[in-house]
Amino acid sequence: MPPEGRLATPSVSAAPIGKFVECATNEDVQSLSVDGILAEGGAETEPEPCALPAVECWNLARRFGDVTALDGVSLTVYRGEFFSLLGPSGCGKTTLLRLLAGLDAPNSGYIRLLGVDMTGVPPQQRPVNTVFQSYALFPHLTVYENVAFGLRMKRLPEPMVERKVREALALTRIHGLEQRKPAELSGGQQQRVALARALVNEPAVLLLDEPLGALDVHLRKQLQTELRQMQRRLGLTFIHVTHDQEEAFTLSDRIAVMRAGRIEQVGTPRQLYEQPRTRFVAQFLGHCNLIDGTAVGWSADRLLVQTALGLMEVAWTGSASPTLPVAADRRPPPTRGQQLTLAVRPERIRMRPDQGAGLGVNTFRAVVEEALYLGASIEYRLRSAGQLLTVLEGRNGHETVPYATGEQVLCAFSPTALTLLDD
Amino acid sequence: MKSSGLPNVSWFRGRLATAWAVVVYLFLYAPLAMILLQSFNSARYGTKWHGFTTQWYRNLPANESVWEACVNSLWLAGSSTLVATALGTALAYGLSRHWFPGSDTVLRLLPLTVFIPDILLGVALLLVVGLLQQVHAVLGPGMTAMLIGHVTFQLPLVALVVRARMATLDPALEEAAMDLGATRWQTFRHVTLPLLQPGIGAAALLAFTLSLDDFIVSFCTTGPGATTLPIWIYASAKRGLSPEVHALSSVLVMAAVALTVALRLVQKKPWFST
Numbered sequence: 001m002p003p004e005g006r007l008a009t010p011s012v013s014a015a016p017i018g019k020f021v022e023c024a025t026n027e028d029v030q031s032l033s034v035d036g037i038l039a040e041g042g043a044e045t046e047p048e049p050c051a052l053p054a055v056e057c058w059n060l061a062r063r064f065g066d067v068t069a070l071d072g073v074s075l076t077v078y079r080g081e082f083f084s085l086l087g088p089s090g091c092g093k094t095t096l097l098r099l100l101a102g103l104d105a106p107n108s109g110y111i112r113l114l115g116v117d118m119t120g121v122p123p124q125q126r127p128v129n130t131v132f133q134s135y136a137l138f139p140h141l142t143v144y145e146n147v148a149f150g151l152r153m154k155r156l157p158e159p160m161v162e163r164k165v166r167e168a169l170a171l172t173r174i175h176g177l178e179q180r181k182p183a184e185l186s187g188g189q190q191q192r193v194a195l196a197r198a199l200v201n202e203p204a205v206l207l208l209d210e211p212l213g214a215l216d217v218h219l220r221k222q223l224q225t226e227l228r229q230m231q232r233r234l235g236l237t238f239i240h241v242t243h244d245q246e247e248a249f250t251l252s253d254r255i256a257v258m259r260a261g262r263i264e265q266v267g268t269p270r271q272l273y274e275q276p277r278t279r280f281v282a283q284f285l286g287h288c289n290l291i292d293g294t295a296v297g298w299s300a301d302r303l304l305v306q307t308a309l310g311l312m313e314v315a316w317t318g319s320a321s322p323t324l325p326v327a328a329d330r331r332p333p334p335t336r337g338q339q340l341t342l343a344v345r346p347e348r349i350r351m352r353p354d355q356g357a358g359l360g361v362n363t364f365r366a367v368v369e370e371a372l373y374l375g376a377s378i379e380y381r382l383r384s385a386g387q388l389l390t391v392l393e394g395r396n397g398h399e400t401v402p403y404a405t406g407e408q409v410l411c412a413f414s415p416t417a418l419t420l421l422d423d
Numbered sequence: 424m425k426s427s428g429l430p431n432v433s434w435f436r437g438r439l440a441t442a443w444a445v446v447v448y449l450f451l452y453a454p455l456a457m458i459l460l461q462s463f464n465s466a467r468y469g470t471k472w473h474g475f476t477t478q479w480y481r482n483l484p485a486n487e488s489v490w491e492a493c494v495n496s497l498w499l500a501g502s503s504t505l506v507a508t509a510l511g512t513a514l515a516y517g518l519s520r521h522w523f524p525g526s527d528t529v530l531r532l533l534p535l536t537v538f539i540p541d542i543l544l545g546v547a548l549l550l551v552v553g554l555l556q557q558v559h560a561v562l563g564p565g566m567t568a569m570l571i572g573h574v575t576f577q578l579p580l581v582a583l584v585v586r587a588r589m590a591t592l593d594p595a596l597e598e599a600a601m602d603l604g605a606t607r608w609q610t611f612r613h614v615t616l617p618l619l620q621p622g623i624g625a626a627a628l629l630a631f632t633l634s635l636d637d638f639i640v641s642f643c644t645t646g647p648g649a650t651t652l653p654i655w656i657y658a659s660a661k662r663g664l665s666p667e668v669h670a671l672s673s674v675l676v677m678a679a680v681a682l683t684v685a686l687r688l689v690q691k692k693p694w695f696s697t
Contacts, residue, residue: 101602102602103602122601123598123602124601124605124606129602132595132598134595136593136595136596136599138614139596149605149613150603153606153609154604198603
């Protein structure tokens with residue numbers, strides 16, 4: 001536990017007071033951004049994340065009896081980021097969110113919010129608010145009273161409460177429903193009220209626990225767009241839990257893929273998709289072909305791997321030699337003869353008719369076992385050297401006749417299409 | 424009447440069901456109707472009809488011992504309900520939201536006093552009251568002892584009813600309140616309590632009626648000047664049933680009807696209509 005974190009703790013309880021005094025002078029919701037809350041001057045609504053961390057987790061562990069829900073999670077989320085925790089159910093993403101909200105305490109490790117240690121700080125005093133999966137709207141209160149709840153608990157003067165509630169309702173596009181009870185609202189309306197109820201408190205970090213999970217596809221798409229725009233406009237930090245890969249990709253600046261209480265990989269959607277680090281990430285995010293092989297050599301930017309499909313050349317950003325120091329974001333190269341796994345996305349494999357030409361690097365012959373017409377593309381199941389591969393061919397302009405089942409084809413991909421997996 | 428294929432069978436069945444219902448309701452309410460009838464009988468002694476009178480009702484207010492018993496009963500029922508509802512709600516909340524060593528045992532023992540025959544509870548209380556009397560005279564047989572006695576059998580019932588209501592509450596609601604900055608007390612006051620209110624109201628009414636018609640526990644713990652209505656009626660009945668007792672009983676039956684209606688109103692759940 002860092003000593004400076006302990007010393008800084010009292011400022012947590014002081015922060016909300018200052019926050020509201022300052023916000024009282026602001027006229028519109030848009031200026032009530034994180035920047036305003038933090039009194040850092042120059043209330044900009046830039047969506048660009050600042051380099052300052054909003055949330056820092058260090059080695060968090062949470063056990064429920066024999067079950068380990070979180071197993072040593074370390075994570076940094078920067079201010080202004082839309083960050084998603086993505087993983088299958090039971091991977092610990094909701095547990096992590098509850099630890100951040102203070103609704104649960106870790107067995108070990110610590111959390112810092114805006115640089116302040118949150119150990120022992122109750123949920124009431126944390127600069128975060130949560131949109132719950134079930135929305136958890138108070139059934140005995142009206143929409144207006146629900147949204148006003150947080151402000152009233154802090155005993156803000158009623159005129160200010162009313163102004164802020166009106167602003168939050170306008171922001172989330174709730175009109176004319178103020179006097180309704182939650183039971184009289186549709187799912188989408190309830191979701192908006194839950195969002196307004198959290199945002200009205202101007203949290204430094206907004207936690208969203210599968211907020212769109214219960215909605216139908218059309219409404220979900222619409223709210224995704226609104227959520228993203230709202231986050232950009234307010235410049236807030238959002239931490240969003242989901243098991244929906246597409247949703248995480250659409251919304252997030254960065255994503256942490258979680259499995260079995262651990263973070264598998266953190267990165268932008270593009271990094272995660274194009275350079276998956278583990279077997280799990282590769283296969284959880286869309287389809288991925290995995291090819292086993294043996295390392296036979298490397299240079300500064302290329303790695304040579306012998307596989308059942310032939311010799312493969314992999315684009316390599318690791319250091320050139322195991323004896324050289326390895327940069328933090330780079331990996332040490334494999335040793336000669338080491339078993340490793342390569343990943344390649346189905347759409348990165350190119351096919352052409354086999355005309356009996358010789359095989360180059362990253363080229364192999366395969367037989368079409370199955371062709372599935374998907375409209376925008378055709379999915380082929382190929383077999384080569386006993387291995388099944390999936391290839392997705394888009395219909396980009398050239399009018400080709402689809403390959404027939406049993407036809408022999410030549411497959412090729414560039415070295416950059418291949419990724420070396422850690423496990 | 425129906426004019427379809429076999430009207431006679433269904434018509435006969437319908438009649439049979441109606442007749443059966445009448446028999447059952449007669450079985451349930453005929454004795455009460457008898458009391459109501461007798462309370463208007465001008466005969467001083469016996470049950471033979473001598474003519475209609477409201478004299479016994481008019482006599483009631485003048486009967487000081489009835490008034491005293493009435494006041495005692497209401498005071499006892501009111502105060503014991505207040506205490507039992509407060510304690511029972513706290514117990515239910517504590518048992519539902521906080522685990523502590525032995526909480527499971529407390530939970531399992533809760534329905535015990537509901538199943539124990541009242542007479543055992545009464546005798547046990549009699550023993551305790553006898554002992555407590557030696558500590559201080561206030562704790563001896565009388566109103567204080569009766570209050571404690573009534574709370575003893577009301578509390579578990581209140582706790583069970585409120586806990587059942589508590590089990591239907593989504594714990595996320597309380598978490599949401601705390602997440603929005605409400606302290607534990609504010610959360611209880613503004614979220615938990617309002618949502619528990621229908622359960623608490625039903626439990627309080629149940630406790631109130633239980634106290635009002637309790638005879639056994641009251642009888643075992645009563646002392647000088649602490650006569651409740653059931654005890655007064657019992658004492659009067661021993662001297663021979665008087666028409667005043669019938670009149671009083673009829674008033675009590677009407678009060679019970681009023682309470683039942685009130686209970687129905689409280690148990691309506693306006694917040695969870697869907």
